[in-house]
Amino acid sequence: MNNTTSLADLLMRGPRGRRLLLEYAIASDRLHDPEYREDSFNAGVFLASYHLDPGKGTSVQLIGDVGAEIQEVTPAEVAARLETVALAEVTPELLRDCVAESVGSARYWQEADGNDVLAATVEMQAPLRRVAEHVAASVHAEWWGEPVAECSQWQVEWDDAPPHEIMTDPMALLRKVRDQIIEEELAAKRERPSDVTANWSGMWWSRPPWELPSTTRALFDGSPAGLWFVEDSLGYEQADTRRLGIPAGLRIFEIDTAQAWAELCARFPIEVTAQKRHDWYRTTGRDGAWVSPDWAKVAEHYDAVHLQVQAYLSAAGTAIPVDEQAATVIAGWDPDQTFWFTPNVRYIDDPLRWVLEENGERTDWVRQENQP
Structure with missing residues (x-):
């Protein structure tokens, strides 16, 4: 083929x-x-x-x-x-x-x-x-x-949104989030209905914690993809972008297909059935056991995880089989986005300011003219 x-x-x-x-x-x-x-x-x-x-x-x-x-x-x-x-x-x-x-x-x-x-x-x-x-x-x-473009990675910081910073100990955050997911699953089993059609919603995403640095490449016009490709947007009209310096030799897991995501979940699973069954049933039509990646375990083996655009377009929002019992969903993760689990990256250069401006019948992200 x-x-x-x-x-x-x-x-x-x-x-x-x-x-x-x-x-x-x-x-x-x-x-x-x-x-x-x-x-x-x-x-x-x-x-x-x-x-x-x-x-x-x-x-x-x-x-x-x-x-x-x-x-x-x-x-x-x-x-x-x-x-x-x-x-x-x-x-x-x-x-x-x-x-x-x-x-x-x-x-x-x-x-x-x-x-x-x-x-x-x-x-x-x-x-x-x-x-x-x-x-x-x-x-x-x-x-x-394509795999992550290490020479051109940009973090988007939306106006009035909490900033992302490079952490000296990202594992502490990842373990804390894992404990929260486990506690949430136990509470959901006790308190939420098992009927998938019940009117109930919760934390529907499966991406790593948003507090971590996350980046996308620069597009053909120099604007970061993260300005344009945004799930569940809050309608921000201004943002600062910062370039991330990536040292050589980092271990990056490439999600290039649904199978790669399923492999990640199979190797490092965490059960999320009770807390996600209602949302994920509505978006996929599947009733069954669900798992997501345990990002603390993933970070023990990889410095970053990158979701390729082709994998996003082919698999996001679908029920992806992991084994005979469980499935998973790519949700809340923007295409081409890379999450960094390592403190060994650095922001370089000054931030660049972008604003959303009307251009005829459309709107475009435009770099502010007073920027160097």
């Missing part, structure tokens, strides 16, 4: 990858035909996703005449319209924007939204495959499967 086919397969495999492809098709349709037409692909996506959304009529509503009948468009009709969409030229900016849209729509504490449901329908698989092969053939997507 060649690299193009392999990446196309990965993009079709996960909800974030399929959402990326849907966003790419939406952007292509808008670029070629910016006027709204009722028979367009974009109009079809809008209406079909509304009717497929689990929150239809409650958390998701269309503004219009009260009592007016809202046109129904089936996934088959949307798929037929997609077949006629001329796919836009692949550019770094367009790919970045589509990945950002996919990442920003991830949610692991409730059911998938209408666009994710639409992209997962049987009818949409063949036309989305055309988009996947178009994207995967581009050199601009090659870095999605």
